[in-house]
Amino acid sequence: MQGPLGLYNYWIVIVLMMTGFYIVIARPNLIKKIVGLFVFQTSVFIFFITMAKVEDGTAPIIQEGVNLYSNPLPHVLILTAIVVSLATTALGLALVVRIRESYGTINEDDIHVQDEAS
Amino acid sequence: MLTENLVALQVVVPLIFAPVCLLLGKSRHAWACALTVSWLALGIATLLVTRVATIGTQSYAIGAWAAPIGIEYRVDMAGALIIFIIAAIGAMVMSYARRSIEHEIAAENSGYFYACYLLCLTGLLGIAATGDAFNMFVFLEISSLSSYVLISLGTTRRALTAAFQYLVMGTIGATFILIGVGMLYMMTGTLNMMDLAQRLPGVDDTRTIRVAFAFVTIGVSIKLALFPLHLWLPNAYTFAPSVVSAFVAATATKVGIYVLLRFFFTVFGIHFSFVAMHVGEILMVLAVVAMLVASLVAIFQDNIKRMLAYSSVAQIGYMILGISLATSAGVTAGMIHLFNHALIKCALFLCMGNIFLRLGSVELHDLRGLAQQMPWTMAVFVIGGLSLIGVPLTSGFISKWYLVSAVLDAGLWPLAVLILLASLFALIYIGRVVEAAYFSKPDPTAKKVREAPASMLIPAWLLIGANLYIGVDASLLAGIARQGADILIGAGVP
Amino acid sequence: MEHLINIVLLGLLMLAGFAIVRTKSLLAVAMLTSIYSLLSASLFVVLDAVDVALTEAAIGAGISTILMLAAIALTSDEEKAPRHTPLLPLFVVIATGAALIYGTLDMPRFGDPAAPAHRHVAPTYLQDTPTAIGIPNVVTSVLASYRSYDTLGEVTVIFTAGTGVLALLGFRPRRRNTEDTGRKKLVILRVVAKLFFPLILLFALYVLFHGDYGPGGGFQAGVIFATGFILYALAFGLSNSQQLIPHQLLYVMAAAGVLIYGLVGIASMLLGGKFLEYQVLANDPVTGQHVGILLIETGVAITVAAVVLIIYYGFVSRRPAPGDI
Structure with a gap:
């Protein structure tokens, strides 16, 4: 697809990224923030995988009779990034659980009030 | 085997011993392991600096896959200086750590603590050694994730929220960097920094590269706590365990500055960053605001760790100011201050660890008359504080001297006045602590405390010793920093 | 389409x-x-x-x-x-x-x-993989050989997460018979779980060893392996599943995977190569690549399986905080 329309994929991906980013910075609920980070990061993965696609190419597993493959490098990078995302989610949620145990709430505004009071 | 693999060993040794530390569990062996590895890393770093100084930039193809196919480790003088200061701080902090950790962290968590410390060290060293943009992201995440854990182990519940806030902001920063690196790859087809530098001039007049530059810059600025993206820092430094405050304050933001230098000068090139993108002007304004505002805020803090944290935000302003000049003298001054500030802040936070061990508090009003009871600890604070202000015969003076001359060289004398004004603010906030500890009557109901144990005093005094040595003879440090700056700016031999 | x-x-x-x-x-x-x-x-x-x-x-x-x-x-x-x-x-x-x-x-x-x-850079990977590495899946060859060091970093990241969750949530093995008895009624789930448990573990091994030829590899295998145990825990209760793998073993596994990976790198240094240069691991460079990739993928699988289980047990063995606000 030629012309600016050939970029529609990227534009939708940017909307997805910004949805996640918005959840992170606008929502006071800590679990929601972690969900936002997850959505933000997953959307960035889609961005990378989109750039790796080659029109009419196939998955980068070498086969007889095929000579057009999609780019394997972004796939590798994103495999690593998915793991980083899991690590962040796990640690973030563990922190949320501990915060709930010591503050009794997972709402950022309420936590702020308690911190100001002490 | 040792010499040619030195660069790889610098990072791999702490990496391999982190799981060992986990297995050693809560016994003292975990500390002994972390201590040994830290000193080993310092030894390797010393060899590495000498090697880079004698035979030049070290390039190492991991897996023997030559760049840009494989991942390259590339250490020039600037990188070697950063590696050395990280390793040195690590060795000092670990020598100090045992008593403080026993006091502040539950015994069943100490194994995890030392494992996370080694992981953090691995991540920081990896960032400084790598010549690959994506590999940098991976090691940045290793250091960040482990520092979230380290900070969350602080003694109050606010450590948890501080760690959470840092996790959220840090992850946003890392994701911004990832987006930027993705765009760079998209336009050039490579991830290797030297290769990027070669291929970017052909495409740098595109909107994509401009946006990539902005995203990398903002992402890294969050990590290095550039004003006004510093909001995670004060809480993180205040509520982290003392040892963690000392280690993270002296290393993590410094590595962030190094990453910024790498991207501005090596990857994008001085012309694109400073002429086409005008990043110098933007950074200069933010740096000056950071210097003045954060110093001013520091004056009004009653928790001394928080005061030192705001002071860090201000000091990052000094370093960025030097870099924003984009001259050899400016970058040299930035790197000298980076090195000196690591020494100063580490000593000051270790001092806070001593006070917290004995007093259980680092609030200003609890410190009244403390100098009589903890003279050695408070002497560290005074010398460190003088250095922060920039009094002659301390390393802080050297930093200010180089910075002011760089600013004057660039014909920006009003900035020199502002630097002196910020130093005046530093005089006030340090002065408040000194006034309380030396010249106030202790509260009669306050408990009597003893001086901190020698194991905690000696590392702090070693840092102060290095600080004073640089204050008297800075030629070695200045030479190395100048060499590093010249490579970055492109005036020297790569 | x-x-x-x-x-x-x-x-x-x-x-x-x-x-x-x-x-x-x-x-x-x-x-x-x-x-x-x-x-x-x-x-x-x-x-x-x-x-x-x-x-x-x-x-x-x-x-x-x-x-x-x-x-x-x-x-x-x-x-x-x-x-x-x-x-x-x-x-x-x-x-x-x-x-x-x-x-x-x-x-x-x-x-x-x-x-x-x-x-x-990408065409080099596609052209050289069949001859230099000798496997058809280019993603695996880049992941496990050309950019193997990133993958070591990735294992380290997941190891960091495991350590962090241990530090934050702890790890409390449950004693037998403290589970709720309601699960006994879930006959269908239990029968299906019993049936699937060995199949899932088998599938994990398949994904691990088939990663050279098709999609898959150490990371996916580790996750699938852990999923088997999570399914078992859902059907038969936490304490029963924890008896299958004692928690000390999980620590050892989490550390061992990273160590295997790192030691492959050290071994190639000792044999005169660069860090993670698999060619020196065998007489023939392509065989060396095979050996290296298999070893590090196994390391990845072990660490990932152990850490995912550590994290899962960390969360589910934590009791809900009393009182709801």
Whole structure:
């Protein structure tokens, strides 16, 4: 697809990224923030995988009779990034659980009030 | 085997011993392991600096896959200086750590603590050694994730929220960097920094590269706590365990500055960053605001760790100011201050660890008359504080001297006045602590405390010793920093 | 046809994204997040990234969702409305999005085979893999050999997460027979679980060793392996599943995987090569590559399986805090 329309994929991906980013910075609920980070990061993965696609190419597993493959490098990078995302989610949620145990709430505004009071 | 693999060993040794530390569990062996590895890393770093100084930039193809196919480790003088200061701080902090950790962290968590410390060290060293943009992201995440854990182990519940806030902001920063690196790859087809530098001039007049530059810059600025993206820092430094405050304050933001230098000068090139993108002007304004505002805020803090944290935000302003000049003298001054500030802040936070061990508090009003009871600890604070202000015969003076001359060289004398004004603010906030500890009557109901144990005093005094040595003879440090700056700016031999 | 599927999936992703913003019930949010992740996995298949799709489905839709559900069970389900109007966040997001869209304007068109990304380094991987590494899956060859060091970093990241969760949530093995007896009634689940448990473990091994030829590898295998135990824990209770793998063993496994990986690197140094230079591990360079890749993939699988289980047990063995606010 030629012309600016050939970029529609990227534009939708940017909307997805910004949805996640918005959840992170606008929502006071800590679990929601972690969900936002997850959505933000997953959307960035889609961005990378989109750039790796080659029109009419196939998955980068070498086969007889095929000579057009999609780019394997972004796939590798994103495999690593998915793991980083899991690590962040796990640690973030563990922190949320501990915060709930010591503050009794997972709402950022309420936590702020308690911190100001002490 | 040792010499040619030195660069790889610098990072791999702490990496391999982190799981060992986990297995050693809560016994003292975990500390002994972390201590040994830290000193080993310092030894390797010393060899590495000498090697880079004698035979030049070290390039190492991991897996023997030559760049840009494989991942390259590339250490020039600037990188070697950063590696050395990280390793040195690590060795000092670990020598100090045992008593403080026993006091502040539950015994069943100490194994995890030392494992996370080694992981953090691995991540920081990896960032400084790598010549690959994506590999940098991976090691940045290793250091960040482990520092979230380290900070969350602080003694109050606010450590948890501080760690959470840092996790959220840090992850946003890392994701911004990832987006930027993705765009760079998209336009050039490579991830290797030297290769990027070669291929970017052909495409740098595109909107994509401009946006990539902005995203990398903002992402890294969050990590290095550039004003006004510093909001995670004060809480993180205040509520982290003392040892963690000392280690993270002296290393993590410094590595962030190094990453910024790498991207501005090596990857994008001085012309694109400073002429086409005008990043110098933007950074200069933010740096000056950071210097003045954060110093001013520091004056009004009653928790001394928080005061030192705001002071860090201000000091990052000094370093960025030097870099924003984009001259050899400016970058040299930035790197000298980076090195000196690591020494100063580490000593000051270790001092806070001593006070917290004995007093259980680092609030200003609890410190009244403390100098009589903890003279050695408070002497560290005074010398460190003088250095922060920039009094002659301390390393802080050297930093200010180089910075002011760089600013004057660039014909920006009003900035020199502002630097002196910020130093005046530093005089006030340090002065408040000194006034309380030396010249106030202790509260009669306050408990009597003893001086901190020698194991905690000696590392702090070693840092102060290095600080004073640089204050008297800075030629070695200045030479190395100048060499590093010249490579970055492109005036020297790569 | 591909374009159509592409657009439909992207549209569904947008819907899921907006639904996540609007939904107040966190349980529903967790399910929507899982759907979001599954949709992206489907999109990855359409975009030829089969390895990534497998991983995203296992990690994003699987493990991450389980962790979110566990965290919600330990905290609370309802989201309170924010106290401030989200004008500033909205402004930041719109500005960032606008900058990104500005940045797309000079990007190569979607699918363009002449894009710079496909012309420089990537062709080398595609051309050299069959001869230099001797395996057909180029993603595996880049992951485990050309950029093996990133993967070592990745294992270290997951190891860090495991250590961190241990430090934050601890690890309390449960004694036998303290489980609720309600599970005994779940006959169908238990029969199915008993049937599937060995199959899942077998499948994990298949994914591990087949990674050279098709999608899969150490990471996916580790996650699938852990999933088997999680299914067992769901059907037969936590204490029973913990008796299958004692927790000390999990520590050892988590550390061992990283150590295997690192020691392969050290071994290649000792044999006169560079760090992680597999060629020196055998007489023939291609055999060396095979040996190296197999060893490090096994290391990855061991650490990942252990850490995922450590994290899972960390969350579910934590008792809910008393009192609900």
